[in-house]
Amino acid sequence: MTVRRELLARGLGLTLETADLPGLGTPQRGKVREGYRLTDGTRLLVTTDRVSAFDRVLGTLPFKGQVLNGLSAWWFRQTASLVPNHLIDVPDPQAMRVIDCTPLPVEFVVRAYLTGVTSTSIWTHYARGEREFCGHRLPDGLRKNEPLPRPILTPSTKASHGAHDVSVSRERLLAAGAVTSDELDQVEPMVLALFEQGRRVCAERGLLLVDTKYEIGRTTDGRLVVIDEVHTPDSSRFWRASTYEDRLRAGLEPESLDKEWLRRWLVERGYRGEGEPPRLNDEVRIEAAGRYVEVFEALTGRPFEPDLEPPLERLRRNVASLVGSDRAGPVA
Ligand SMILES: Nc1ncnc2c1ncn2[C@@H]1O[C@H](COP(=O)(O)OP(=O)(O)O)[C@@H](O)[C@H]1O
Ligand SMILES: [Mg+2]
Known part of the structure; x- marks a missing residue:
């Protein structure tokens, strides 16, 4: 042992x-x-x-x-x-x-790769021929587990207890009244910057930060801050960088550390x-x-x-x- x-x-x-x-x-x-x-x-x-x-x-x-x-x-x-x-x-x-x-009732998901297995995942959508995900245009010719042209924010509404979250476009999120467009305009650059920093740090340590989920809260004095947890194996997918390319070429799933x-x-x-x-x-x-x-x-x-x-x-x-x-x- x-x-x-x-x-x-x-x-x-x-x-x-x-x-x-x-x-x-x-x-x-x-x-x-x-x-x-x-x-x-x-x-x-x-x-x-x-x-x-x-x-x-x-x-x-x-x-x-x-x-x-x-x-x-x-x-x-x-x-x-x-x-x-x-x-x-x-x-x-x-x-x-x-x-x-006060938590915003939205999960701010950021994704850098075309992956996932569930019926609502970005890969499942893409494999079905859809080229739009949460309002983002996706190029043709991508394979499973390849990087997206750039990381994208794909928010989902927080499901009530026991239900699964659903990814939605900016328009649907605003229409649902979950957040205001001002809030979204503030949060989007925050989470994309945090994700970029996360990717950089992970890359230095031999990991690929594949996707993650952030929660944002409003303080009593009106500021928006990141709450809950950040870049953990519960909230994020991590792949081992050293084996990623070879496995992708061989048609194997990446090595997951989450x-x-x-x-x-x-x-x-x-x-x-x-x-x-x-x-x-x-x-x-x-x-x-x-x-x-x-x-x-x-x-x-x-x-x-x-x-x-x-x-x-x-x-x-x-x-x-x-x-x-x-x-x-x-x-x-
Ligand atoms: N700073 C904070 N202020 C208020 N609520 C918070 C804060 N940080 C986290 N939370 C909330 O605390 C709860 C954390 O519990 P967790 O087990 O992570 O929830 P979940 O089952 O939704 O993943 C979540 O509802 C989250 O929104
Ligand atoms: Mg949580």
Whole structure:
């Protein structure tokens, strides 16, 4: 057993499924994160170890919360001068204190490659002969998994609980009243700049940033900032750069370092988001977690050294000082 496998196997018994933090009120629960509004007006965003695929929570992966929280914080700090974001500080390996925002009800998806497998993916549309996607003209003659002429923003409306998101054009987004044209005009250059920076950094670390999903929120003083997470294996596709060209030429799928591996494992067992999902056994939880750790290490350039304390106790201790406005820290 390699050192990493041993560590991940140890992490199987240290997963955080829900964060029950006394004194902080009822959290707003997403599929992966739990958000607590603090009395000083900031928000505590806890990243649990839950893993979702096809919009369903399937269980937990060892150290996933620490990987995502650490990687998001790393990106937020790196890109803050380029595009403003919600990060204030990191009180725990699985939590961030962030600016409390009103999220825009849109997922800002940016894509650089013609790929995907689901019925709504850009590749499925293209393969059917369609040459327009979310209002973008696509050239003829592209093959699956080839780069698009330039990265494009293909927003999708946030589906209500349990439903799947749908990609739409600018016109449909505006017609649906999800955002104003002023907001879109502000957000588009923000997310494209962030994506360019992400691609550059990934390329330096041997990864291709294929596509990603951003969330944008409005602060109480009216600014638009990036919220939630950024360029993590949950929100993005990453391919290994060194094998990409050869595999493309040989007609093979690129090597994925993201949730794609788990999605394929599920599909091989006949699961595509409907009915009862297969149970994630320890072997598959370790394998999937290993890919998350690999992305963390490739990008940050440092070994992943997880905290090995039972996570709930640690969280409770680390956020104890945030309970009650009199003891909460100032907003940086
Ligand atoms: N700074 C913020 N202010 C307010 N809400 C936020 C902020 N950052 C993230 N959120 C929200 O917190 C939730 C995060 O939970 P998550 O598990 O990632 O959700 P999802 O199931 O939609 O992926 C999302 O609803 C997201 O919009
Ligand atoms: Mg999210």
